[in-house]
Amino acid sequence: MSRTNRGAGAERLVVIGGDAAGMSAASRARRLRGPDELEIVVFERGHFTSYSACGIPYWVGGDVSDRDELIARTPEEHRSRDIDLRLRSEVVEIDVAGRGVRVREVDRGAESWTAYDHLVIATGARPIxxxxxxxxxxxxxxxxxxxxxxxxxxxxxxxxxxxxxxxxxxxxxxxxxxxxxxxxxxxxxxxxxxxxxxxxxxxxxxxxxxxxxxxxxxxxxxxxxxxxxxxxxxxxxxxxxxxxxxxxxxxxxxxGVRPETGLARAAGLPLGRHGGLLTDLSMRVRGHENVWAGGDCVEVLDLVSGRERHIALGTHANKHGQIIGANIGGGYATFPGVVGTAVSKVCDLEIARTGLREKDARRAGLQFETVTIESTSRAGYYPNASPMTVKMLAERSTGRLLGVQIVGREGAGKRVDVAAVALTAGMTVEQMTALDLGYAPPFSPVWDPVLVAARKAASVVHRTP
Structure with a gap:
């Protein structure tokens, strides 16, 4: 098998994986560096690129009528931007020392090597x-x-x-x-x-x-x-x-899913305790100057517990790709970490969480208090006000917010974003009670449910020796 060499005068970026992180990295790098400076080759083993995996259940369920509605950018659109995108091409080996990847054509079985100057691993996660x-x-x-x-x-x-x-x-x-x-x-x-x-x-x-x-x-x-x-x-x-x-x-x-890091493991790249690739703040794989990784195949820093964790979410993957592409393109960007925010629904029930659960806080060695409150999505007298349950964790003594969970009907889920901002800012529950949130009867009670929970948490923390 021959090794495909880099073109004269241009560096080559090779991307493994053509979804959120991989194509975001390729697109961002292309915006910063033209094809005369940077050749970009993307290998994707499937039939599609740049699609919303999070939308698949809604497509299967009929809420989204057509598969193509989940595709943000087609292969043809990427290729029109001078990105050499190769579908049905699976990378089966990474040679870190030799700076090359071995690629197998899924439909024909033919194999070849492609050299790189920069490598982005965006292999995602696989269902357990x-x-x-x-x-x-x-x-x-x-x-x-x-x-x-x-x-x-x-x-x-x-x-x-x-x-x-x-x-x-x-x-x-x-x-x-x-x-x-x-x-x-x-x-x-x-x-x-x-x-x-x-x-x-x-x-x-x-x-x-x-x-x-x-x-x-x-x-x-x-x-x-x-x-x-x-x-x-x-x-x-x-x-x-x-x-x-x-x-x-x-x-x-x-x-659930696990990081798809078999290639990385075989290549000797560093993995964390959850099996995900370990990177620095710039999303560069630790100890490897020209190898980058992002998306569901990496572990990220939890800003609340201070530990590495694996979170498979498209929001993070797109951010990782933007950061990788900026750095390869000659700019500078970092990914500081996450607080673990997620929202979902089953029928009309909205489910949201951010920060730590009780067992997460115990595992991190934190002492904490919990409160749970019942409230409504709107003013109680306003039509269609629906019940909502909010649970909040606060660190004992300091009152630092540690986590929030919300279960309710319409208008419940996205309230978790207030808590996510508070967690990122390192706020205490008492500081949260002074947040100037929007109010009108169609949108919230006078005291928003998240602030009601913060008030109760603050009173409990103050009573705790």
Whole structure:
């Protein structure tokens, strides 16, 4: 196999992965450096680029009518900007010392080497697929890419039965449960945790549990899947646990994701305790001057706990790509870290969180107080005011805000952004009570629910020796 050399006079940037982080990095670098200075080659093993993976459950569920609505920029648009984008091309080896990548054409199997001056690893994350009997049977689907979403939709269209089992009750699990309900399936969610949404504390997850059952979803908690049984045609027919079996015409895996870092591991690049690549503030891989990484394959600094963590979100991936592209393009940018903000929904229930859960705070060695309040999305007398539960964690003695979780109906989820800003600024709960938030009866009670929680937290912290 021959090694493709760099063109004379121009450096070469090679990007592995053509979604949020990878294409953001390539596009930003191109805006800063023209093709005479920087040649950009992107390898993507799938059929699509620059799409919203977060939107896949809403496409599957019918809220988004067409797959192409999830695509922010097509391959042709990237190529028109002098980016050499190669679809169905999978990087199978990184030679760090020799500054090259080995690429396999997915459809033909041909392999070749491509040299680089700068390398961006944006390989994303892969769905967790435990080694269980029947896990690879037809009718069992992970949902991470547009290709995955299309395969699931094809199965839903062909399947005559209307029984669906979702394994796992995290963000993807609850969103896919809603999508399947919208498609007319009878849905059972099998979850090994105490309550759904392990990103929340169990008392808040219990609110999600009740709401899901109220929507007609059967919740099975504290249940470990032991295997999937198949019919005579080889297709999945049921999901089994130690104590029961749940009939299924289709199974969706929503167990979570892991960083896709097999290539990086084989190349000897540094990985963290969650399996993600470790970078410095500029998103350069630690100890490697010309290798960068971003998106779901990296670990990031949690600004509240001070620890590294893995968070797979498109918001972070796009920021990582912008920062990488700016630095490769000759500018300067850094990514300081995250506070762990996320928002989701199942049917009309909104679920939000930022900062630390109770177990996160304990693991970090922090002493804290918690408060939980009930409020409404609007003034109580205003039509359609809906209930909302807010839980807040504050550090004992200092009163520093540590985390917020919100579960409620319309108008609840995005309130978490106030808490995210407060966390980033290192505010105390008492300082939060003085925030000048907007008020009118159609939008909020006189005291916004987040500020009600902050007032209660401040009073508890002050009473604590």
């Amino acid at each position: 697929r435990p080694a269980l009997p029947g896990i690879d049977a037809p009718g069992v689907h992970g949902v991470q890419t547009l290709d995955d979403g299309q395969e699931l939709l094809d199965t839903l269209t062909r399947t005559q039965g209307r029984r669906a089992v979702v394994v796992g009750a995290g963000y993807i699990g609850v969103e896919m449960a809603e999508a399947l309900i919208n498609r007319g399936f009878r849905v059972t969610v099998v979850n090994r945790g105490e309550e759904p949404m392990s990103t929340l504390d169990p008392d808040m997850g219990r609110l999600v549990h009740r709401a899901m059952e109220g929507m007609g979803i059967t919740m099975v908690n504290d249940a470990e899947v032991t295997g999937l049984s198949t019919g005579v045609d080889g297709r999945v027919r049921a999901v089994g646990t130690a104590s029961a079996e749940y009939p299924a015409d289709v199974v969706v895996l929503g167990i």
